[in-house]
Amino acid sequence: MTTPTIDINSYLNQDEKKxxxxxxxxxxxxxGKSTLIGRLLFDSKKIYEDQLSALTRDSKRVGxxxxxxxxxxxxxxxxxxREQGITIDVAYRYxxxxxxxxxxxxxxxxxxxxxxxxxxxxxxNLAIVLIDATKGVITQTRRHTFLVSLLxxxxxxxxxxxxxxxxxxxxxxDEICAEYKAFITQLDVPDVNFIPLSALKGENVVEPTTxxxxxxxxxxxxxxxxxxxxxxxxxxxxxxPVQYVLRPDLDFRGFSARVASGIIRKGEEIMVLPSxxxxxxxxxxxxxxxxxxxxxxxSVTITLEDEIDISRGDMIVYPDNxxxxxxxxEAMLVWMDEKPMDPSAQFFIKHANNTTRVRIDKxxxxxxxxxxxxxxxDHFELNEIGRVVLTTNKAIFFDxxxxxxSTGSFILIDPMTNNTVAVGMIIDKLNAEDLPSRIVDENxxxxxxxxxxxxxxxxxxxxxxxRYNQKGTTLWITGLHGSGKNELAFTLEKELFEHGATVVLLxxxxxxxxxxxxxxxxxADRAEHLRRVAHISKLLxxxxxxxxxxxxxxxxxxxxxxxxxxxxxxxxxxxxxxxLEFCKKNKPELYExxxxxxxxxxxxxxxxYTTPENPTLVLKPENRAQNTRIIMEYLADSKIFPIL
Amino acid sequence: MTEYSLSHLKELEAExxxxxREVAAEFENPVMLYSIGxxxxxxxxxxxxxFYPGKVPFPLMHxxxxxxxxxxxxxxxxxxRENGWNLIVHYNKSAFEAGVGPFTHxxxxxxxxxxxxxxxxxxxxxxxxxxxxxxxxxxxxxRAKERIFSFRDKFHQWDPKNQRPELWxxxxxxxxxxxxxxxxxxxxxxxxxVWQYIRLEKIPIVPLYxxxxxxxVNVDGNLIMVDDQRxxxxxxxxxxxKMVRFRTLGxxxxxxxxxxxxxxxxxxxxxxxxxxxxxxxTRVIDFDQDGSMEQKKREGYF
Numbered sequence: 001m002t003t004p005t006i007d008i009n010s011y012l013n014q015d016e017k018k019x020x021x022x023x024x025x026x027x028x029x030x031x032g033k034s035t036l037i038g039r040l041l042f043d044s045k046k047i048y049e050d051q052l053s054a055l056t057r058d059s060k061r062v063g064x065x066x067x068x069x070x071x072x073x074x075x076x077x078x079x080x081x082r083e084q085g086i087t088i089d090v091a092y093r094y095x096x097x098x099x100x101x102x103x104x105x106x107x108x109x110x111x112x113x114x115x116x117x118x119x120x121x122x123x124x125n126l127a128i129v130l131i132d133a134t135k136g137v138i139t140q141t142r143r144h145t146f147l148v149s150l151l152x153x154x155x156x157x158x159x160x161x162x163x164x165x166x167x168x169x170x171x172x173x174d175e176i177c178a179e180y181k182a183f184i185t186q187l188d189v190p191d192v193n194f195i196p197l198s199a200l201k202g203e204n205v206v207e208p209t210t211x212x213x214x215x216x217x218x219x220x221x222x223x224x225x226x227x228x229x230x231x232x233x234x235x236x237x238x239x240x241p242v243q244y245v246l247r248p249d250l251d252f253r254g255f256s257a258r259v260a261s262g263i264i265r266k267g268e269e270i271m272v273l274p275s276x277x278x279x280x281x282x283x284x285x286x287x288x289x290x291x292x293x294x295x296x297x298x299s300v301t302i303t304l305e306d307e308i309d310i311s312r313g314d315m316i317v318y319p320d321n322x323x324x325x326x327x328x329x330e331a332m333l334v335w336m337d338e339k340p341m342d343p344s345a346q347f348f349i350k351h352a353n354n355t356t357r358v359r360i361d362k363x364x365x366x367x368x369x370x371x372x373x374x375x376x377x378d379h380f381e382l383n384e385i386g387r388v389v390l391t392t393n394k395a396i397f398f399d400x401x402x403x404x405x406s407t408g409s410f411i412l413i414d415p416m417t418n419n420t421v422a423v424g425m426i427i428d429k430l431n432a433e434d435l436p437s438r439i440v441d442e443n444x445x446x447x448x449x450x451x452x453x454x455x456x457x458x459x460x461x462x463x464x465x466x467r468y469n470q471k472g473t474t475l476w477i478t479g480l481h482g483s484g485k486n487e488l489a490f491t492l493e494k495e496l497f498e499h500g501a502t503v504v505l506l507x508x509x510x511x512x513x514x515x516x517x518x519x520x521x522x523x524a525d526r527a528e529h530l531r532r533v534a535h536i537s538k539l540l541x542x543x544x545x546x547x548x549x550x551x552x553x554x555x556x557x558x559x560x561x562x563x564x565x566x567x568x569x570x571x572x573x574x575x576x577x578x579x580l581e582f583c584k585k586n587k588p589e590l591y592e593x594x595x596x597x598x599x600x601x602x603x604x605x606x607x608x609y610t611t612p613e614n615p616t617l618v619l620k621p622e623n624r625a626q627n628t629r630i631i632m633e634y635l636a637d638s639k640i641f642p643i644l
Numbered sequence: 645m646t647e648y649s650l651s652h653l654k655e656l657e658a659e660x661x662x663x664x665r666e667v668a669a670e671f672e673n674p675v676m677l678y679s680i681g682x683x684x685x686x687x688x689x690x691x692x693x694x695f696y697p698g699k700v701p702f703p704l705m706h707x708x709x710x711x712x713x714x715x716x717x718x719x720x721x722x723x724x725r726e727n728g729w730n731l732i733v734h735y736n737k738s739a740f741e742a743g744v745g746p747f748t749h750x751x752x753x754x755x756x757x758x759x760x761x762x763x764x765x766x767x768x769x770x771x772x773x774x775x776x777x778x779x780x781x782x783x784x785x786x787r788a789k790e791r792i793f794s795f796r797d798k799f800h801q802w803d804p805k806n807q808r809p810e811l812w813x814x815x816x817x818x819x820x821x822x823x824x825x826x827x828x829x830x831x832x833x834x835x836x837x838v839w840q841y842i843r844l845e846k847i848p849i850v851p852l853y854x855x856x857x858x859x860x861v862n863v864d865g866n867l868i869m870v871d872d873q874r875x876x877x878x879x880x881x882x883x884x885x886k887m888v889r890f891r892t893l894g895x896x897x898x899x900x901x902x903x904x905x906x907x908x909x910x911x912x913x914x915x916x917x918x919x920x921x922x923x924x925x926t927r928v929i930d931f932d933q934d935g936s937m938e939q940k941k942r943e944g945y946f
Contacts, residue, residue, distance in 0.1 A: 008914040015840060020652035089807070091788040092781045094834045101652040103832060115809060122811035230649035244665040248698030256694070258662045258813070263648070287693035295648040299661035299694070312669055336809045350814055353669075409812045418818040420808045 018096065021229060022103045024120045024153065026144035027130025032161045036130065036199035037106055040221065041095050043206045090120045099225040109140055114147065114369060114383040115336045118423065121151035122409070125229045128220075133162045133172055133196070137179045143369045145180075149187035150332060150385070150425065152405055154232050156184070157193045157223060163212065164198040170214040186372075188402070191227075195220055233296050234404050238262025239323060240270075240316040241352035241397075241407070246301055254285060254301040255310055260352065260406035261399075262318075264302065265293045271319040272310055273397050278319060279306040296406070313354035315397040323397045323407060328435055330364070330427045332401075333388045335380035337414070337421035343379050343524075347421065349392055351410035357393040358412065362436045362524050364388060376601050378523040380422075387427070389435045401425035436525075457542075464544030468502050470641040472541035474566050475631070477550045478559065478612060479576030480604045481590055482583030484621035488576065489550040491628050496546065499632075501641045504540050506533055507550040521601040527558055534565040541570055546641060554603035555610045572640075574631065575615040580604050582621065653841055660687075660829040661694040662813060663792060667774050667827050668694075668701050670817035674774040674827075675732070677763075678704040680716045681893045682849050683778035685723075686838050687830055689847050691776075692727070703730040705775075707766055709758035710740050711895035713871050719850045734766035746897040747876055754895070764800050767824065774817075774825045782834045792831050798822040835916065843909045853912065855889040855904040866900035 027033040093104040105120030107113065121127065127148040131141055148156055158180050166172040173196045184192055196215055197204040203211055206221045218226065239260040246254035264281065271278050284291040285301040294300045302316070310316075317323060335341055341360070349358040365374040366386035380386060401408030412422040465471060475492070477485045489505055496503045511533055512519070519525040530553055537547045553559050563571050583604065584591045594602045603609040617634060619627045635641045650658065667674050676691060678684050691700045706720055724731035736744075739757045746754040767775060781787050791807050793815045808816050819825060830838070842849060860867040861875075861883045868875075870883045875897065888901035889912070906912040 008910045012840060012843065012910065012913060015836070016651060016653060016844060018652050019649060020655050089789040089804075092832065093788065094782045094832070096834075096836070101834075101837075119809050119811050123813075233648075235648055243662070244669045246695060246698050248695075252697065254698070256665055258658060285697065287696040297655060297658050297662075298650065299658040299665070301696070348818070350816065353666075405812065409814065411809075411811065411814050411816060413816055413818055418816070418820060420810075420816045423809065423811050 014098070015096075018099065018101050019230065020101045020103065021126060021224060021227070022105065022124045023224065024105045024107065024117070024124035024127040024148070025130065026107065026117060026127055026148065027109050027140075027159075027161075031109070031130040031132045032199040033106075033109070033130050036128075036159065036161065036197075036205065036220075037093060037104055039199055039202055039205050040102075040104070041093060043202070043221075090116050097221065097225055102224065109144065111140075111143065111369065112383065114143075114385070115334065117144065117147050118151060118334050118336075121148055121153055122423070124151075124153055125232060126155040126157065126224070126227060127153045128157050128159050130159050130161055131176060131180075133160050133166045133176065136176050137183065139370045141180070142183060142372070145184055145187060145189075146367075146369060146372060149184075149189050150334075152401055152425070154189065155191045155193070155227055155229070156189050157195055157220070159220060160194065160196045161199050163196045164201050164203065168196070168198075168203075168209075168212045170212070173215075193217075193223065193227075195223060234261035234406075235263055235295060236261070237321055237323070237399060237404060238264055238318050239352075239397075239399070239404070239407050240264055240302070241354070242310055242312055242314045242316065243353045245311060252303070253307065254303050255316065256299070256301040257353065258299045258406075259294050259296045261296050261404050262321075263293050263295050264300075264316075266291070269319060270304070270316050271322070272308055273315045273317060273322070273325060274395060275308070275310075275314070277306075277308045279304040279308055281305075313352075315352065317397075323399050324428055325395050325397055327393070327395050328361075328389070328391045329396075329398065330387060330389050330430060330435060331410070331424035332385065332427060333360075333380065333412075333422050333424045334385045335382060335422050337419055338382055339414075339417075339421070340382070341380040341422070346415065348413040348415055349390070349396070349410050350413060351396050351398065352407050354396060355413075356396065357415075358390050361389040361391055363522075375606070376522040376524075378527075388424075390424075398426050398428075400428040402427075461544070465643060468544045469643050470501055470544065470546055471570065471639070471643065472544045473546050473570045473572060473635075473640050474537045474541055475546065475548045475572050475574060476537075476553070476559075476562065477548070477574045477576060478553045478615075480578060480580060480583045480609055481552055481602070482585075482587030483576040483578035484586065484624065485550045485552075485576050487624065488574075488619070488627055489548045492631055493548055495628050495632060496548075496641065499642070501546055502544070503546045503548060505548045505550070506536060508552070511536075521599075523601070523607070526554075526601075527561065530558055530562055531565065534562040538566045541566065552603050552609070554607060556613060559612060572616040572634075573612055573614075574617045574619060575612050576621060577611075577618050578621045586621070653837060653844070656830070656833055656837060657690065657693070657841075659813070659832065660690045663815070663827060663829040664691050664694040664776070666815055666817065667776065667825075670815075671774040671825070673770070673772050674702045674776065675705045675767075675770065675772040676700075676702060676776040677778075678706045678720070678731070679778060679893070680706065680712070680720045680850060681778065682838055682842060682853060683780065683830060683833075685847050685849050686833070686841055687776060687778045688723075688727075688729075689845060690829060699728065703732050705732040705734060705766055705770075705772075707759060707763045708733050708735040709754070709762065709895050710735055711745060711754070711758065711874075711897060713850075713852055713869070713893065713896045713899075715852050716850050716893055719848075723848065732766070732770065734762060734769070736762040736765060745874065746895060747874065747879075751898050755898070758895075767800060772824065773819060774827055776827045776829060778830055779828050780833050780835070780838070781828075781831050790828065790831065792828055793817065794826045794828065795819070796824045796826060800824065802826075836913065839909060839913050839916070843913075850893060852890045852893060854907045855887055855911075856907070857885045858888050858901065859883040860886045860888055860901055867903070868899075869896055869901055871896040 025033055025037060091106045093106055095102050105124055107117040107120040129144050160173055160176055177194045196212055197220055203209055204219045208219045209215055239262060240257050241260055242255045243257040246256050266281050266284055268281050269278060270281060282303045282305050284294050343360050346357050346359050348355055363377055364387040366377045366384055367374055399407045408426045410424050411420050414421045477489055479485045486507055493503055493505045515532055516529040519529050533549060537549055540547050593599045594605045601607050736758055744757050779787055791810045795808055796802055859870040861879055867888055870880050889904045889906060890901050904915060906915045
């Protein structure tokens with residue numbers, strides 16, 4: 001046992017003053033991530049002797065590093081993960097140096113573990129993005145950097161590892177740094193640093209490098225010890241989201257919470273949300289004595305000069321600096337659940353000690369984590385990320401996540417399973433009134449049912465059929481753009497009219513130029529557009545009128561929604577079965593615009609067109625001379641028109 | 645801006661208080677499990693801080709295996725009385741009456757029956773929907789991935805594959821009837837943090853942590869203290885007085901002492917920093933097989 005050379009009391013007194021740095025390591029085992037962490041822990045004497053001997057035993061059994069100690073084994077906790085040789089969850093590691101305490105969130109690097117990395121990043125001050133010098137900036141590097149910036153980490157260190165394999169060559173390092181810089185400037189990361197090292201050899205990890213004389217910066221550990229983080233918190237916007245109301249007796253009413261941001265000061269005038277009542281801070285109480293001011297992340301209890309009714313979830317702020325107070329807002333959402341998102345479902349949102357119900361109004365886009373390309377989708381799967389519009393049951397008090405990590409973050413909970421299914425970061429680029437609202441709002445529907453009483457027509461269905469000599473029916477023509485739907489629709493309309501039928505034609509351009517003119521071509525808006533068409537068609541059919549509806553209606557889900565509204569017995573689906581090449585030749589304009597990148601969401605191109613499963617009729621555009629006759633015969637045979 | 649910065653201990657304290665208050669706000673019937681050890685003592689102090697100047701709105705529960713060191717039991721009763729805690733002591737009555745103990749039934753059966761089963765019995769008896777524990781992530785490999793709010797099903801079981809995502813400081817506290825959450829407010833503390841906090845806050849701890857002459861028997865390299873008459877005579881006869889202390893506390897026949905001169909916190913820390921053996925090796929029950937802690941946790945152990 002060695003005799004300590006320092007006085008233990010002075011050591012403890014110094015230790016007491018150290019601050020805490022939480023960091024995330026992004027990279028895969030292949031990049032030497034576990035080796036780097038192992039070294040930071042090992043060289044700071046955290047790996048205890050007995051854990052090391054257990055490790056030597058384990059490495060012989062399942063190790064991947066040959067005869068050398070496999071640091072990854074030391075870090076991988078759970079049995080199942082050990083068998084597979086990859087870290088699956090987020091593991092937290094602790095070490096300290098003479099200057100600082102560190103918590104490492106160690107997360108796996110593969111795309112299927114995006115949610116784990118997002119978890120680790122949520123509490124981190126700093127991220128180490130690991131690069132293999134022999135491989136350079138790869139897709140994974142970009143993905144990790146995107147996630148780091150998405151979660152608002154302000155400090156990034158690019159650790160260019162395995163420098164030993166490229167002969168500690170400055171040129172390799174410089175090229176990698178230049179490429180990375182070009183990429184990261186697109187993202188919002190204020191502080192970016194570059195460190196060349198070899199985790200395996202321990203070069204430039206703890207001690208400054210001797211093999212890379214061209215590098216004049218700090219070693220990894222020196223950097224971690226010195227990076228300035230205390231000004232990263234928001235000290236400007238005072239937010240005190242009441243967590244717990246302390247009422248030990250009738251005379252005392254305290255409000256407990258962590259200061260989310262800003263400085264809360266004794267004597268200051270405050271406002272309580274949502275009541276907007278004002279008062280002054282009387283005391284800031286802690287077990288260790290009252291304070292004149294408190295700041296994030298302190299947990300304190302305050303009392304007010306006046307008796308105001310305040311409960312958990314209310315927010316105490318300064319009257320001249322209010323957060324946004326809205327029910328309708330946008331956020332970047334990360335889907336965390338194995339079960340894909342059901343966009344029509346309701347969730348609980350937990351935000352700033354407040355839990356309320358929420359629904360997803362619209363998915364603006366999905367961001368591909370590898371290419372950062374945006375695309376339209378109608379739901380998210382596990383690990384998918386994108387921008388959404390949400391509406392809560394009651395207003396929440398928030399700031400944009402970029403400005404305030406505490407009041408800009410939330411989780412979504414599935415009310416059935418109670419799982420945390422998604423997490424979000426609020427964006428406030430658009431005003432609430434400019435955001436699109438929900439296609440079908442179950443709550444409103446339920447509420448409306450109480451007020452709307454269906455009128456009873458005095459004309460019976462039989463009377464209508466007798467008058468028009470036809471059954472009110474929807475002839476719905478589906479098919480790709482350019483398949484000849486409209487041509488058929490117009491010919492059919494004329495034919496029916498000439499034979500004495502009462503018919504109305506609905507097509508995309510007529511509805512979109514008026515009734516649906518605010519909707520775009522994304523799956524969600526397309527669904528809303530066709531919902532409107534279906535309701536018009538239903539009303540007309542109710543009046544005994546035949547409708548011809550000509551819409552691409554690209555998938556079964558959309559078509560089923562239409563069928564539900566109109567009614568199965570009077571909905572006849574006609575599929576214009578044309579192949580894509582035919583359509584492109586027949587009506588090339590839109591397809592060309594798509595090729596030029598001017599439009600997106602074109603069925604058959606970037607959006608899938610699903611062939612209907614059970615159409616009433618399937619027609620080929622090549623047989624255009626017969627198509628109208630086939631339909632007329634079908635209508636006569638099934639006594640839709642004419643009845644007599 | 646440096647004036648608005650917290651030391652690591654103050655930051656960890658603020659985090660723990662936030663967690664404890666969150667449980668009190670979100671759950672109907674929480675309980676704080678009290679092991680009488682140093683980590684529990686810190687957790688209990690944090691609870692007192694969280695609700696100051698009010699009283700802590702939940703009870704303490706000690707799962708008594710009936711083989712704890714006498715000094716622990718004495719300390720427990722004094723602490724609860726002096727600090728006004730509502731203390732529940734629960735033990736597996738039928739197994740105790742049947743005479744289950746480590747000397748007769750072995751460490752595995754004893755731990756399972758008198759600790760794990762007794763715990764589950766206690767939690768079910770009082771229908772607690774949340775239970776605080778003083779576990780730390782740096783104690784053992786399988787704890788490194790433990791959530792702060794750790795979900796347990798109706799059978800109190802932990803499924804490492806089915807853990808809820810935990811981001812920022814937003815904790816999902818929703819459970820169905822019969823399900824529960826184990827909560828670890830000092831997850832992010834290290835052993836050194838705990839000692840440092842005890843030192844700074846002057847938190848009373850069981851004297852067994854400090855070195856003293858105690859009668860000990862060497863059992864396969866573990867120093868087992870003779871705490872009562874129940875140790876088999878042929879074993880107890882081999883006892884020698886040794887200057888020892890305990891790094892962790894549990895059932896006396898299953899908790900090894902370490903030879904030490906450290907009789908103050910400062911000396912303990914000094915010893916800790918120069919001795920490179922992690923604290924759980926003095927717990928006999930961990931020696932069973934690789935991944936044994938994970939196995940116990942799946943079954944409902946803390």
